[in-house]
Amino acid sequence: MMHCTMDDLGALRAGEASVWARQHITTCAACQSELEALYQRVAQLRALPALGPARDRWPAVRAVVRAERARRRRRWSAWGGSLAAAAALAGLLLVQPSGGKGGALHAELSQAKQQSATLEDSLQRYDLDGRVLSGHAAARLADLEDRISVIDGNLARSDSRAPNAELVKLWQERVGLMRELVNARATRARYVGL
Amino acid sequence: MTVALAVPDVLITRAQAGDEAALEALFRAFETPVYNLARRMLRRPEDAEDVLQETFLEVVRSIKQYRGEGHLWGWIRRIAATKTLMRIRRDQVRATEPLDEEPGKPGMHVGSNIDLERAFERLSETSRAVVWLHDVEGYTHEEIAEQMGKSVSFSKSQLARAHARMRRMLDEGAHA
Numbered sequence: 001m002m003h004c005t006m007d008d009l010g011a012l013r014a015g016e017a018s019v020w021a022r023q024h025i026t027t028c029a030a031c032q033s034e035l036e037a038l039y040q041r042v043a044q045l046r047a048l049p050a051l052g053p054a055r056d057r058w059p060a061v062r063a064v065v066r067a068e069r070a071r072r073r074r075r076w077s078a079w080g081g082s083l084a085a086a087a088a089l090a091g092l093l094l095v096q097p098s099g100g101k102g103g104a105l106h107a108e109l110s111q112a113k114q115q116s117a118t119l120e121d122s123l124q125r126y127d128l129d130g131r132v133l134s135g136h137a138a139a140r141l142a143d144l145e146d147r148i149s150v151i152d153g154n155l156a157r158s159d160s161r162a163p164n165a166e167l168v169k170l171w172q173e174r175v176g177l178m179r180e181l182v183n184a185r186a187t188r189a190r191y192v193g194l
Numbered sequence: 195m196t197v198a199l200a201v202p203d204v205l206i207t208r209a210q211a212g213d214e215a216a217l218e219a220l221f222r223a224f225e226t227p228v229y230n231l232a233r234r235m236l237r238r239p240e241d242a243e244d245v246l247q248e249t250f251l252e253v254v255r256s257i258k259q260y261r262g263e264g265h266l267w268g269w270i271r272r273i274a275a276t277k278t279l280m281r282i283r284r285d286q287v288r289a290t291e292p293l294d295e296e297p298g299k300p301g302m303h304v305g306s307n308i309d310l311e312r313a314f315e316r317l318s319e320t321s322r323a324v325v326w327l328h329d330v331e332g333y334t335h336e337e338i339a340e341q342m343g344k345s346v347s348f349s350k351s352q353l354a355r356a357h358a359r360m361r362r363m364l365d366e367g368a369h370a
Contacts, residue, residue: 006354006361038357042329044310053229054239057247058221062214065254069212141212 004031009038105163112171119178123185144181148174201266210258217257220266221250227267228274231331235278235323237315245281249274275327279341282319313363321356328353 004012004021011017012025012035025031151174158167201223208216228249233242252273260269314322323342327333328349333341335349342349 006358007350010350010354010357034361037361041310041357041360045314045325046330048234048311050226050230051233051242052226053243053246055243057225057243057250058218060247061221061250061254062218064251065214065217068255 001028003028004034006038009035013038013042102163105165105168108168109163109171112168112175115175116171116178119175119182122182123178141181141184144177144184148177148181151177203262206257206260206262206266209254210260217254220253220257224267224270225250228270231271231274231326232278234314234326234330236281236319241281242278245274245277248277252277271331275331275333275341279323282323283343285319309367310360310364313360313367316363317356317359321352321359324349324352325356 002024004024008017008021009031012021017025025035151170155167155170155174158170201220205216205219209220225246229242229246232245232249233239236242236245249270253270256273260266314325317325320342324338327338327341328335335346335353338344338349339346
């Protein structure tokens with residue numbers, strides 16, 4: 001007498017069995033027993049105790065995360081510094097306007113770039129190892145860094161050879177956000193005693 | 195193993211913002227389920243520990259992309275399963291030992307005290323992965339096939355052959 005294979009039993013379990021297997025299982029005690037054993041094995045597998053790691057792997061994960069963050073910060077700072085330097089150079093290449101609206105814009109632009117560069121330097125002093133005090137603090141820092149990145153992207157796309165109100169506004173926004181970032185990091189550094 | 199761990203939304207939000215304490219809390223909450231998933235499929239404990247580490251590095255790097263669809267464990271489990279299967283694929287020689295051993299071959303007779311856990315551990319890593327993902331984690335054959343880069347029929351036949359072998363080992367153990 002032909003019996004169900006393990007494929008048939010699996011298909012019966014999944015409700016995908018052939019007509020023959022579905023009919024056979026109703027009359028064959030041996031196959032019914034095999035199917036029951038299959039269900040029991042699966043139930044026993046599900047009931048196996050959870051195994052835990054012998055070693056704590058969090059320190060290794062944390063070390064990689066901190067190293068990656070430090071690399072990102074360095075890249076980001078280098079990018080910010082390059083942007084400021086490039087903008088300053090472009091400013092030098094400009095024909096100095098003698099006065100009027102163009103002169104005022106140029107003066108504002110130079111001032112914003114200078115402030116931005118100074119704040120970049122300040123930021124380096126509070127470059128901590130990734131520790132944060134709370135989710136709120138972490139979210140605030142991440143938000144500020146994201147917003148500065150957006151502005152940097154806009155600055156990179158804009159034409160710095162032609163000072164205009166929009167460019168000045170972008171640089172001034174950057175200075176404002178950088179100031180907030182420096183303050184946030186300084187506050188955090190004071191809390192953790194650095 | 196059923197994981198019904200509820201993770202507060204605020205913890206996920208903090209982790210997404212990069213809060214290291216929140217990330218560690220997630221690690222502590224899921225380290226055992228992730229390790230267990232990998233360890234059940236892989237032979238060597240140190241490989242499972244590596245998968246645990248790789249999984250959480252991926253979690254940390256990608257947590258911002260988690261939008262809260264479904265349980266967080268489902269999201270982490272998928273990463274862990276992918277990392278485990280990648281490791282099995284990378285080490286195919288170790289993973290694809292013959293399923294149907296010849297009678298009398300060393301390692302075939304496993305003693306009278308064999309239980310299901312021991313029988314399961316004697317399967318190849320590929321078979322263990324299919325059995326564990328299908329029977330315990332509830333993956334469909336389609337999902338397993340997709341994750342393993344194989345066909346649905348491969349997954350089905352691996353499952354059937356693995357059960358046939360476990361049944362045989364248990365039977366021989368009982369009659370030894």
